[in-house]
Amino acid sequence: MGADSSWEWHRAGVDDKRASTVLRAVRVAARLEEAVGMPAADAQARLELVSGIGPWTSAETVQRSHGAVDAVTVGDLHLPGIVGWALAGDRDADDDVMLSLLEPYAGQRHRAARLILLSGRVPGRRGPRMPYGDIGRL
Structure with missing residues (x-):
């Protein structure tokens, strides 16, 4: 999917807000990759520097990428x-x-x-x- 292929994002079920967040993350992917070698809390902070990535997404990410057993998912509906x-x-x-x-x-x-x-x-x-x-x- 290209940056200008909004129809492809739509067909994939991704709204404009999320597509924009993904594209912002892609632009700084090298810096986000560095988070793999950081402690989980620092990795969360690095992820949250990207506009559109908040505590829910960062916690869910480090739970999987770092095995962060203490990263609680806040902002969840249920x-x-x-x-x-x-x-x-x-x-x-x-x-x-x-x-x-x-x-x-x-x-x-x-x-x-x-x-x-x-x-x-x-x-x-x-x-x-x-x-x-x-x-x-x-």
Whole structure:
């Protein structure tokens, strides 16, 4: 895919914002490659220098590239609620609550969160907020 092939990005299911982030990362690929030899926290900081790469992406990356067992994925839509539910019965936990609940596992927080995900212990689905009505009566 070329830099100007927006249709190819679209066909691949990649929106403009993500395509732009990928292209920015490609432009500094050599500098990003240097992150492989850095400690995980430094590698995360290097990744986040690229506009469009934030804490979620950098944590997910170093978990895989560095085997970073303490890099917790913050900014995830579901993870805080799952961790909160498993450790404290709190389905509405946010990132701060999740991090405080994972604090006893410092040094292994990603592993702890991953084990919770693999356990299948998740809060039950919420029911509909409004009762279903009979549209035939409208």
